Amino acid sequence: MQSPATKDFKVDIFEAAIAFSEIGAGLGLGPNAVRVLKAVGVLDELLKKINPAELRTRGFVYYYGVGEQEKILALDLRIKGSEYIGSVVSPALLFILFLLLTCIRAAYLDALVAVVNPQSAHFNKRCTSIVPSPENPSCLLINFSDGTSHETDVVVGADGVRSTVRGYLLDDGDSRVAFSNTVAYRGLIPYKDLQAVGFKTPVTQDPACIVGPSKHIIIFPIKNAEIINVVAFSARYDIPIGSEELPKGASWVEEVSREAVEKEYEGWGSDVAALIKCMPKKPSKWSIHVVHPPLDSYVKGRVVLIGDAAHAMLPHLGAGAGQGVEDAYVLARLLSHPETHLGNLEAVLDTYTRIRRPRAQMVWDGSRTAGASYDMQGAGSSTLEGFRDELRTGFSPVWHYDIEVDIQRAVDLLRTGGAFTSQP
Numbered sequence: 001m002q003s004p005a006t007k008d009f010k011v012d013i014f015e016a017a018i019a020f021s022e023i024g025a026g027l028g029l030g031p032n033a034v035r036v037l038k039a040v041g042v043l044d045e046l047l048k049k050i051n052p053a054e055l056r057t058r059g060f061v062y063y064y065g066v067g068e069q070e071k072i073l074a075l076d077l078r079i080k081g082s083e084y085i086g087s088v089v090s091p092a093l094l095f096i097l098f099l100l101l102t103c104i105r106a107a108y109l110d111a112l113v114a115v116v117n118p119q120s121a122h123f124n125k126r127c128t129s130i131v132p133s134p135e136n137p138s139c140l141l142i143n144f145s146d147g148t149s150h151e152t153d154v155v156v157g158a159d160g161v162r163s164t165v166r167g168y169l170l171d172d173g174d175s176r177v178a179f180s181n182t183v184a185y186r187g188l189i190p191y192k193d194l195q196a197v198g199f200k201t202p203v204t205q206d207p208a209c210i211v212g213p214s215k216h217i218i219i220f221p222i223k224n225a226e227i228i229n230v231v232a233f234s235a236r237y238d239i240p241i242g243s244e245e246l247p248k249g250a251s252w253v254e255e256v257s258r259e260a261v262e263k264e265y266e267g268w269g270s271d272v273a274a275l276i277k278c279m280p281k282k283p284s285k286w287s288i289h290v291v292h293p294p295l296d297s298y299v300k301g302r303v304v305l306i307g308d309a310a311h312a313m314l315p316h317l318g319a320g321a322g323q324g325v326e327d328a329y330v331l332a333r334l335l336s337h338p339e340t341h342l343g344n345l346e347a348v349l350d351t352y353t354r355i356r357r358p359r360a361q362m363v364w365d366g367s368r369t370a371g372a373s374y375d376m377q378g379a380g381s382s383t384l385e386g387f388r389d390e391l392r393t394g395f396s397p398v399w400h401y402d403i404e405v406d407i408q409r410a411v412d413l414l415r416t417g418g419a420f421t422s423q424p
């Protein structure tokens with residue numbers, strides 16, 4: 001894989017918050033994302049910030065959680081083979097590049113921030129609208145809530161599921177944000193607290209997933225397993241996505257009582273009860289919103305979306321951040337291509353969406369299907385073998401992916417379309 005070439009363009013980052021910051025929660029990054037982080041020089045920085053013990057994830061263990069808890073599947077998550085790596089790497093690194101990497105979100109953010117030129121980051125800049133520049137019609141003007149604006153050739157909207165930039169792409173006035181009818185209770189628990197209450201499910205090595213009707217709990221170790229990340233989901237499958245919204249003004253993230261989580265998981269086994277007992281007194285409840293119906297394109301003219309702004313998805317394959325990483329890498333490689341210039345910029349951006357949209361939408365759909373499988377709503381859930389088969393298939397299409405092939409496809413499309421003119 002290649003690092004995007006440094007081209008003669010200036011990048012400015014406008015962030016609404018007063019500083020780069022992350023919530024106190026864990027993050028899983030699949031090998032598809034890990035390989036991109038390696039290519040752009042972020043992986044080494046990230047590995048410095050996390051404990052080596054966090055790199056031993058090899059599998060995902062599933063349990064059925066209602067009544068007496070029962071192990072149903074130990075899934076080997078390691079990807080075999082080296083066809084996804086262009087360069088020679090050490091055996092240790094090869095291992096990491098084929099692994100699900102789990103870390104605290106703050107460590108991931110710090111690793112990304114380490115490669116950002118501090119001069120390019122501007123805080124307290126909330127974008128409110130994008131308009132053609134009155135003085136320079138081929139350029140765009142980004143307006144901010146503090147009354148200032150910034151003129152630019154290209155706008156990359158990386159402003160999350162509630163994206164303002166997405167509004168520029170949509171003519172129908174629909175924000176395309178929908179409540180997924182799924183809520184997640186999140187908490188970080190010191191492992192010693194779990195030991196103290198007699199929690200028995202092994203969670204210090206590989207992630208565990210405890211499943212049951214319409215609910216499942218993801219548990220994985222972070223910080224050398226001193227801390228256990230818990231996300232307990234509860235979903236409604238009788239309501240189609242987008243048909244019901246939260247009450248007006250209701251917060252998407254709120255603190256709830258621990259008793260509220262206990263009530264959700266009534267009738268589940270003693271380990272689930274012990275786990276919930278160790279959650280913070282006021283766990284946070286996330287009403288998960290997604291981009292739905294999907295966008296027809298991630299681009300309009302010279303405005304382009306990446307990450308959740310383009311395709312916020314359910315988190316059941318731990319793939320949302322990874323899709324943002326893939327978007328950013330493909331876009332950066334195309335923009336920094338030697339044949340890209342202001343004259344063919346729109347063709348280049350159009351090719352970005354042609355390549356990225358099908359892939360990200362496939363992961364969006366897969367995440368929804370995986371959630372339904374975990375919640376025993378999938379087509380195979382009526383038999384144990386069918387259920388196991390469903391659990392086995394989710395991660396593979398996300399992780400078995402060669403991004404270089406897609407970048408080459410994009411370049412070929414630009415050549416056949418006449419935007420790039422040199423011979424390969």
Ligand SMILES: Cc1cc2nc3c(=O)[nH]c(=O)nc-3n(C[C@H](O)[C@H](O)[C@H](O)COP(=O)(O)OP(=O)(O)OC[C@H]3O[C@@H](n4cnc5c(N)ncnc54)[C@H](O)[C@@H]3O)c2cc1C
Binds near residue numbers: 184321
């Ligand atoms: C419960 C849960 C668990 C998850 N677990 C995983 C996981 O394990 N692995 C994984 O890959 N993904 C996971 N995800 C998904 C992942 O968190 C998201 O896909 C990812 O954070 C999206 O990144 P982003 O940069 O596109 O958007 P965001 O992280 O939302 O960042 C958007 C940024 O834009 C800024 N901003 C917003 N509006 C404006 C504006 N108008 N002007 C300027 N700045 C603005 C915000 O302040 C913020 O800094 C999970 C999600 C949930 C809800």
